[in-house]
Structure formats: C-alpha cells, structure tokens
Amino acid sequence: MAKPKVALYWCASCGGCDEAVVDLAENILDVVAAVDIILWPIAMDFKYKDIEAMEDGSIAVSFINGAIRTGEQKHIAELLRRKSGLVVAFGSCSSLGGIPALANLTSRRKIFDRSYHNSPTVVNPENIEPKMKASVDGHVLKLPEFFKTVYKLNDVIDVDYYLPGCPPTPELIANAVTAILEGKLPPKGAILSPDKSLCTSCDRNETKPEDVTISKIKRVIDIEVDPEKCFLAQGIICMGPATRDGCGQSCINGNMPCTGCFGPTDSCRDQGAKMIATLGAILEGDDENAVDKVIEGIVDPAGTFYRYAMSASLLGGARKEVENE
C-alpha cells in the first residue's frame, strides 16, 4: 500500500513550529519512514508545481503553521486545502493568530513608518519605502502586498483539526500523526490536546487561591518569585486557569508564569474573558466592578490576555471589520 502523503507548510511564522518537528528527534526518522512527506520547505526539497499537478484530495494531511498575512499565503493555504483530505492548523499562529497577530493592535502604516522612517538607525533622506512594484536601473522588481490584518488559518480555509502551542510539543505532534495514521480521529474541529486547564496538571495547583483573595496584581520584575507557590497566589498573572493543558507546564518549570500559548479550552473559547473572570473572583474588593478592577490593575490587558489569540479575540475582530471597510 502506498504511504500516506503528508505536507508541512509555513505561512507568517517564526519557524519554531518546524523546529518542533525537527525535535521529534529520533522519532522523526520513524515518521519519515511511515509517511511520504511531499512538502516541507525547511528540511526537504520539493517542487511546488508537483503539488499543483496532484489530484484533489490526494494528500492525506497538511499541517499548516503560521498566520495569514499575504495573498500568497492565502493562495497556498487554499491550494493545500484542495489537495488534502485533512488540514491541521499547526501551532498558535495558525490556530489563533499568535504573536504576529499582536500587529492587529497597530496598523500597517505605523509598521512602515517605524521600520523605514522613524527608526534611529535608518538613513533615508529620500523617504524610500518598499513598494509592490519598484523600478530600479530600468528593472522592475515586485514584492507581495500584505493584508492590513493578520488572520488565523480558519479565516481563509476550512480547518479539520488544531494543534495548539507556540510551538506544539513534539509529543502532541507525534500523537496527532499517530492518530491520523491509525484513523483514530476525534470529531472534526477538535483541538488535539487535553480539554482541561493547565492548572489541573500544574504542580503548584495546591497553593492556588480559590477562596483566598489577593490584594494587588504584581509584575514579575518586582518580586523574588517563589519557585514552589502558585503564581496567582503570589499576585503574578499566570494564564494557567484560562489556558489549555498539554505543554507539560514548560514555563512553570522555568519558574515563570504561563502566558497562554496553548489557547483556551473548549468550555470557554474566549481566553481573555475567562482570565478576567478568574482574576475578578480572587481580587479583593466588591464584586460589582470586578472587571474594571482587573483591567486597572494590569499594565497591558490586551497583550496579557490575548497575547496569542488576537486574531480570535473580539479586539482583533473589531480591527478586522474596520480594516476591511
């Protein structure tokens, strides 16, 4: 029997998701043996035209990482959708927008101004800017255009499964590949990581405040962090309660709070709203103004509560509508 064909592709991403695949280390050789990787730009040569020539649906699964920022990325995502039985959104950027989607809090104009005009190192007396079509020495050179907004993958194509994480862990990747190879798949739309909060598997959970209240939100720069005690109990924001389990508590093991890269759980798809509610419940004071109180106590609410989920959040959503007008 022919081996199932697998494609790995990246859009607006940092390459960390591809590195995570490389990190399957020894296992990777087994994976390579069990499937036929037809597309993986970081590590293997391939021909793009060959993909175009393939029959629709002939790729068993495409793993697509990165957010969607350019028309080209959208085009490839659409092509892979056509050619693939399954599409898995791989990692936070693809699932929720990820860090690149923080750009949805600013504008393309401001990004250009900062990069090419206002940077203290830039020497640009003629006010040159990269252009979609530039004429240099009589040669015409083209660049692709950016969307004004950073999209998540399911904004542009239908997605079957989601692998969360910035990046997903090698274990989760291996589990997903095995499930696909064995045909033991959960219902469509599932997020391929345990549907419970990070706190449920955190070693510090015992010291997590439930009835207890904290008086003030602190920043990690201000205090010596206790390496045993729940971050929330120390007054430091930890996104654990609003974040899906599956990373093996990586940041907590490094004695730093969770910043939420695994995204939300099924029961509360708005990660920020969930975290605000959690904080509202444990912060001292009357309950009436709980939300205001939380927002006031935090220096960067948007970047804290939606650090990886801006393309999925109401905040990011508002921006999309404005920009698309």
Add this chain to the structure above:
Amino acid sequence: MTKKISIDPITRLEGHGKIEIFLDDSGNVKNAYLQVPELRGFEQFCIDRPVEELPRITPRICGVCPMAHHMASTKTVDAVYHVKPTPTAVKLRNLVYDAYIMEDHLLHFFFLGGPDFVVTPSAPPEERNILGVISKVGLETGKKVIETRKKIREIVIHLSGRIIHPVSGLPGGVSKGLIEEKRIEFLKYAEDALAFAKETLQIFNDIVLKNDKYLDLIVGDIYKHKTYYMGLVDEKNKVNFYDGKIRVVDPNGKELVKFEAKDYLEHIAEHVEPWSYMKFPFLKAIGWNGFIDGKDSGVYRVAPLARLNASDGMATAIAQAEYEKMYDALGGKPAHNTLAFHWARLIEVMYAAEHMFELLKDKGITSDDIRNIPTEVPDEGIGVVEAARGTLFHHYKTDENGIITAVNLIVATVGNAAAMSMSIAKAAQYLIKDGEVNDGLLNMVEMAFRAYDPCLACATHSLPGQMPLEVNIHNSKNEVVKTIRR
C-alpha cells in the same frame, strides 16, 4: 534591453525570499537582487507592552534562534532598568547561550547548509538533506548528532523552561538556578558534547578538507568578498557570544573601531531599498556606497567567519588550535572566503562545547544568588549578543512604568544582507555567460546563500532554513523563456 532571471521560492506564490538577476544586452549579469518579501512589524507592535515581557515576545522573531533574541532582549531589559545580573546569573546565561549556539550550529551543519558539503555539492537535491548526510557519515554518527543536540537542548529546557521560546531571562538575572545534582548530570552531557565537537571537526576534515575539489571551492575566487567584519570580543579580543565590545576590522584585518553596545547608533546605520522589506545595515564611518565590497564600501559581514576575522582568537585551547589551523590553510587573516563560514561555524561549536564544560565544572554555578531585583526607574537600554547568524542589537525605550515606547532591532541576518546579494551576483556572473545559463547556477547560488545560514525569519522580524528556489529566465520582453527549479 535587459533580460531578467528570477530565482524565486516556489513561483512567487510563497512569500519568503527571492533572487532576481538581470542580464545586459550581451547576456551577461548586470545586477542581482535578493528580495525579502515579508515584514512582521515587531518594532511597532511591541510598543505598549511591558518591557519585561519582550524577552518572551521577541523570540517569536525567529523560532530557529529564539535564544538569541531572548538573550539580547534580557540584556536590553537589564540596561533599561540599570541593573546588573548577579555573577551566577551571568554564568547561567552563558551556559544556556553556549548550548544554543552549539545545537544551532550543529543543526545547520548536519541538516540545513552542511548537506551541500557533506553529501557533495553536485549531488541531486533529493539527497542533500539529513538522510543523505546520514548515509554519508554513517548511521552511528547520524544518531550521535541527534543525541548530542537532544542533550544540550535538555540543559536549555531545564534552565529556561523551553527550548523554542525560552522564558527565564529577567532584569538582573534569571528565574531559575541550577542544583548540584543537575550540574553533575549536565557536566556529563557537556563532556559528551565536547567529544562530539571533536568528531564533527574530524568529519569536516575527512570529507571536506581532504578533498581537493572542495578545498578549491572554498578558497576559490568565486565565493570571495573583501569586506569589513564585525563581532563581539572580550577584553583580550577573543570571540565572545554573550558579551563584550563590538569590534570591526577592515578588509585587511586592521581594527577600524571597537565600541560599546550603547554607542551603536554612532557606528551603524541602515539603508532602505524600494525592492525589499529587509533593510541593509552599513558602517557609518565609511558610508553606504551600494552593493560593492572593498575598503570604500560600508558593507560589513557578520556571523561565524566574520566573528573569527574580527577577533584575535578563541578563548579556549582546542578552538584556538583549530582557529590557527583554519587561517593557515586559508592563507592568513582575514579570510574572505564565504564558504569558510562552514568551517568557522565548527570552530565555534568547539569553543561553545569547551566553554560549557568549563562553566559546569565550576561549582559556583549552583549558587542561589540568581537575581538582583531592579530598583531604578526604567528608561532606555541597548543589548547586544552574537546570535548564531551574527551580531544582534535590541534597543528599547520605556516610560517610567517600564512600558515600551520605542523599539529598534538590527537582527543578525540583515548584517549580511548586502553581502548575500553580492555573493549571489558574483556566483551568477561566473555561471551566466553570453546569455548561456549553466545548469550549475542554482546549485552555486544556493551554496553562496546557505553558507551565511541566512535566517530570513529574523530578517523580516520572518523565515528560516532552506528556501525552495526557482530560476526564471526572461527575455528582453520579460517573457519567461526557461525555468530551472528545485
């Protein structure tokens, strides 16, 4: 009328880097452009974030070298708060940093760029990957590469929480210390890493240096550029990845300037072109004179060979011996041979391994004095490290609450942006004559390109590793007459 050849990743449809080559009337190369077609805007969207979060946000500039951004960012936050890390914290930062440099360089040599060499430059593309390398060096060595990388990455995971996008850097120190039990365990890893570094140099020696054809390629004129070189050095002018002063030498190897990170604005500027989202840094003292090499051009190079050229040697014994051996073979210092970047990279692997071993032998590294809590009002700071791919600058301004108001980044890969364009143009000039395009073009251009280990993820503040390439040859009416693709 000019003809245009474009070497494009997967047919312009993808978005991470492309090369355009233009021919003159007689069909010879006139110009070549390396275009980076993506920009993500970190400098802008980091504004309004709390400064201490930047060491956890900026690593997403590049998932191939997240530690470099994490560390540059952490050092910048130190500077913003005017706080010095404790001596133990400095040791721990050095340890994870060496581990990063070593595993990253090994990744490049065995998985990404090295296959060109190890497998042979003329091998078909489908063999030029890790599997091809394993069949050449043997399964045993192949397994050792994987095993060694895994172990040194474990050191990083233990201390920094995660290998891809580490989290441990805080102003004045680190979040987590090292216990004695772990020190002993990691010392053993470092010992194995050291042994493997020796083996890797041996492999390079046996496969590459003993083969005259490869050696000719390395020292040949085709991959040569006489430029300025930049790198961080310690007080003895030895290569340092984590800290020191930035030293620049001219194409004859003479020191042009040595400066502190905080003075970078006096020495480096960036040039903008309308055809690339990537900016082109140059030396202010010399000025931007276009994409040319030589003493009168402000173009400088960074990354392994540049660091070795800009230094007076390596701080550890075996690496120093290898350093001398390399310059003997290449006919003295500085070496201008782009392909020697691969060699220099392995000498750095050796240094990183030796330095890791030294750090872990020192029991002092297990002290729990890992952090100084900042007490001063934050304002502005500049932090520099040597990333695997070259000198990396972070520069932040904040308000009195430590909220970011401005960010400027000069990432490692862009340091070589102009030189990469030049190297590609030169390879093209050799291989395209009178409109005849030699079939080896793609291969040679790629080799020139990959020697720099360009991480365009970094450059667009976007894409790592190996780029799929396509060559389209256009006639004077801009019609595609021939396509070579891999």
